[in-house]
Amino acid sequence: MSPLQSQLHADKRLTERAGYFEVSGAHLYTVLHEVRNPAARLLLVGPFASERHNTYIPLVRWARYLAARDIEVLRYDYRGIGESTGVLDELTFDDWAQDVLLLSAWLAERSPAAPLVLHGLALGSVLAGRAFDSGTGDALLLWSPPANANQALRSTLMRWVGLEQIFKFGNDRRSTADYIRALEQGSPLEVEGYEWSTRLWQDSFGFTLPQTLENEQSAASAYQRPVKITRLGKEAAPLAKGGSVGYDDLKDFTWLFAPHHDWIAEAASKFNKVEAHAAGH
């Protein structure tokens, strides 16, 4: 049994509450990894559509890892995806950005007060980064942030095309460029059961990560709040590109979780000291 598994076994007392959060015309599926007196609260903004499925187990384990260490976590499904309701074809990046703000507000209002960390992976990094840029959250943790939503979609598309090609021979095989061309010419594309519209593809170019979040240095000078940016390598699959779905999900991610937990704890501790100092004056 790995150290992480032992830890999880020891933490059966942790409470996880699944629920539906009502937004305009839909219900967001949420799971709160509840902590009684949290050192911090973290909103986990996961990746898009089919990547949600591929990263599900590691992200649930990450949430449990943090909750076992006094960080309360709220994870959720994008509107129109997974357990959340809503019609994917009708939704826009702005809808998903709004969901981040609504859930952040809900989490920040929980009692007792604790610093709020926004944490995104892939497209979730763009959503979390934009929310942070607009003033939401006390700290920001980004895993593999793309420069814009299109990069996230493109990465998903490339992985899917790779899978598709397993079943095709010779001229039947289509390249990523072929699929992109079709999308740009107005044909929707089904990617692992999700229909991508031309509108979604076109909008994705304009849905960008704030330039100040390109690296930690520029973020440090732009915001007076802690920001950490980690680019995950293929050893982090399925959280990053590479590996095999269904086989890499269950591996031990303690090497990734531990340092990021430490960073969150330190950011929260600094924030709490500043708050205490301000209250003292």
Place this chain on the structure above:
Amino acid sequence: MQQATETRELIEVEVLGHRLRGTFHRPAGLGTRGVGEQRTAVLFLNSLALPRAATGDSAIYWAASFAEHGYPAFRFDLQGLGDSDGETSTDLLDFINAGGYAPSAAALAKELTARDGISGVVIAGHCAGSVTAVFAAASCRECNGLILMDPYFHLPVAKRPEVREKLSDWVRRSSVGKMLSNLYDRAKLLRLILRGSTLPGNANVALLGRWKNVAAAGLPILMFKAPGIKATGSKPRLGEFDYIQHVLKLAGRKSRVTVKTVATADHSFANRAGRDAVRREIENWLACNFPPQGSESSAHTASLSSAKTRHSDSTKPSMPPSSRDCALEGR
């Protein structure tokens, strides 16, 4: 936060010391058939490590549709998967192929059947989920039927060597590779002929045994096949052992097995055309085998049409969605 929407409810069930989390799709007309009404529910299991929504949220789509047609539908994460508690083996595929999830799935079926208005469950599984479904059905009196999507009856290698992957990729890309691949298939066919009806060395004998138990006992089973690599219909690729034919033979004359090939689907059945075809087939099959209470004519039709093994042609997407004609089953 709410626990339910108009049609869905989040539920937790304690099974064999693990808290399993799932979604219940409330059936239409619940409570309108009077006190003591009993319905057969559909229970979806995880496909390998996928969460209970399944690829492209296809399981949600199917569950919602069956509920609309009056069948309670449950989607659950087994232990260590999705949102459920517990750990699972790091050799997940081997664990599943050995029936590792069967005790949980069977206990879950029992737990759900103990609920008001549920007379039993049809267990639905895709790929590795179908292996669990068969194992669970063999050890579970509450299982009224099985829906198996692209089941396999051998012991696949979890991860092929990288060299093999690269070779396969080259074969698929080049015309010479294709030619060599065809030659390889013919060599395999020759070996297959020489071996006769002997099972391949990597057959999942334990699973085949459980299959024989449940299928020969007359459990209604609906099996879907998606076109495989270099394969047509439900037939395997040239040179590969025909497991479908084998399991139909094992099932015997009294079995109630229906095989449907969904020509428009990929292996996940999550693409639009594939999932629609699957939905229509399952709805017809449910109506025939588990007619809503009080529908005597349907029950009669079902008993007439389902008492033999059927092996159908491909499912075409043009089939009328509203069709509930059980005669379709015998095509």
